[in-house]
Amino acid sequence: MTATRTKSALSRRTLLRGLGVGLALPWLEAMAPATRSSLGLTSPDPAARRLIYVYVPNGVQPGAWFPSTEGPLAELPPTLAPLSPYLDTLSVLGGLECDKAKANGDGPGDHARASAAFLTGVQPLKADGQVHLGPSADQIVADALAGTTPMRSLAVGCEGVLRSGQCDSGYACAYSTHISWRSETTPALKEFRPGPLFDRLFRGADSELTNAERARRRSVLDFVADDAARLQRRLGSADRAKLDEFQTGLRDLEQRIARLASANAAVPDELRPQDPGSDLGEQARVMSDLIALALAQDLTRTVTFMLLNEGNNRPYRELEIDEGHHGLSHHKGDAASIDKLARIEAFHVEQLAYLLGRLRATTEGDGSLLDAAMVCYGSGIGDGNRHQHSELPILLAGGGAGTLTPLGYRRFPDRTPLNDLHLALMERMGVQPERFGDGRAPLDLRA
Template sequence: MSKKWHISRRRMLKGMGACIALPFLEAMAIPGQGSTGKAPVRTAFLFMPNGVHPDRWTPATTGNTFELTPQLLPLQKFQKDIVVLGELMNKNSLFKGADGHYAKSASLLTCMPIKQTIGDNISSGGVSIDQVIAGDVGKDTLFPSLEYGLDRITTGVDINVGFTRLYGSSISWKSPNQPLSKEIDPRLAFDRLFRPYVPGVKIKADPYKQSILDLVLDDANELKRHLGRADQDKVSEYLESIYSVEKRISNDANRAKFAKNISPDITRELVRLNKSIDEYKEVYAGVNVTEKTRLMLDIMALAFWSDASRVSTFMFGNSVSDRNFSFLDGVKGNHHSISHHMDKPEALEEYTRITSWHISQYAYFLDKLQNIREGDKTLLENSMVVFTSDLRDGNRHSPRNLPVVLAGQGGGRIRTGQNLIFEKETPLANLYLTMLHTLNIQHDRFGDSTGTLKELV
């Protein structure tokens, strides 16, 4: 048997005036004692609009012997790493007199009733779960949280239900009146986190002294020229939320700590991803969003790996998304229209294929996390990654029995490899409260929670 090479946990990389600490490596473990340090737990929430085929989602059997349904088949490799959660409901997303999407998407992570409005006096009813977590763990990272997605902010009013479309553009809320703007461009997302650490890349200006608003100001002003007063105010509020994030990352100590986490393996991934983004920019035609989606998920994974942030949200589309999925075999239209399938077999088949695409991207992200080692665990084992939609079925707009999957063991505290069916109308907030307790964030309640999901822990 070959002798394992052991190096000190204090080992530094030195050269060319640089001194960079290494993250925990297998070679740092003392034989017989395993890991010498406990990795942080990362948390992500991935949102898919428009619901799922209600009859092709939930596995037929419960416990750890369940078989994946057609829409969940892309997760076959991760069956032991996930929990399928049935009969969770976001009760506060039910809105009298309005049967649309906005009350459901805006309250998905707050589990509180939103305020119906067509103006700028928006309210999500509470702080979203990701921001509660970020408020506790974000002080130790460069970015308290990261908000990513694929679609621009949607403005105007949906006259069918009497809601401002701004409610459909964010699931992350710093306060009831302050949604957090999401980054949708892979180049901007990558540069903001990592450009100073890519070997050979020249930095024209200190990215921490340059506001991201400088890059989008012209586009924002052009947009506002076409909006009414109320929407202009709302866009300004979104831009202000960006400033609030920038102010929170001005901590020099956290910046220095982050730089020390840039190991050789992370550097290689930085170089690969930087090149991939450049290549994507040259060939992207704006139709098939698969590559863009995976680049954004690569950036999320790298942010978790490097400890740039421990909390993130990702929106595959805004609420009521009408993205055309004709790039998929067997699909001939847009997501929202197909979700109103009227129980027609051909529409339901297209609906299933669209959901399977989303689950495949979720599986791609899980695979990235699983292939990153952290001591005696993987990054996936040290994470909690939720995939969900705000509706069960887009045809019925129901927030009952929501499609929810949780992946990762939360550092060893989550019991995965299960299909769990709870009592009907169990609050979705019970899942979030369980996640808070897993992170040792001791809240008595969250949203309309009535307790924790003990079967998970």
């Protein structure tokens, strides 16, 4: 166990070790004295803000998304209703535009441009599947924080990736399946399979195991049980309870991941499908649990969560909807299609609400992970029926370690660059690039 020798404090980087496994811990009260001596504060690291972007495809129905009046959110419009428990941390932002998602002379391809430009602020190259874009906001932050945490960043989703070929009117498929980009030509590795993501976070490089090897391996907790028992003896009652809760939650997550993958257990590895399960809600919740665990253990401070790829046309059989999402988004005023879209869009927001709940339930210092986080949720398309890239559906949640306050519904002047918001969030993460796309200045998020 890589802990300090003194009984008065534990290092924030304490690991439980066993048979090649190194398991990071959530923040414990026993870590506070070391932090207090170095920072003069009781929280583990007040500067350790977390930046999380959550992306949904195909835009929204604006009338069901935006509140009717500016100001405090006494109640939420239908699509955002699942966020009612989080009114005290919520900001709905109007008037934002992603100009580089527009055609700007490049013709059709709105979906590919929407996801490509959402975090990069760059007009994607349209040239027979070739790729040229730019580093995304999350990766600019990750570069600035490199070495601070074990992992630079984390990019996850619930749908597979394509790195070659054309998917939208000549645009590279990579544009539609990634929002996080490390460079002009390289997207960040997006993990969409809960099992391999768990391995990557908590087991090391085990993601290439065969089905038979996966069936034989033990829980990661079994490997570190002896070290965990030794640590328990050093902790106070509150920390012992928190460590027990952490281990129980981790084992439960392992079991849920195993159930998600069980439908494919008999499939030969070479034929293993990309989707580990058909229940999008459960997969999204498992991914949210993994995100919360990774952040609680300070494995990374920058996360992107692409719920589904842009232009997605999957049916939502979880909601008894057989039509594809993209097709429904072009409803042309059809009442039945609009009703189904409303259910899909509220379902997406339910997944955000679950993530916020997981962050709020995870204590850290005197607050929670949600208090330390900045969660930005939205899409690169505004009205999905019109393929517009203005009046984007964007909201913020979290406290940003004291740097964000809930604004209710705040409208900015029409066509305010979305990149101004990214600049404001980057600034709160301690990063101030000289320029970022068409961003002009950090968006004023003061109450």
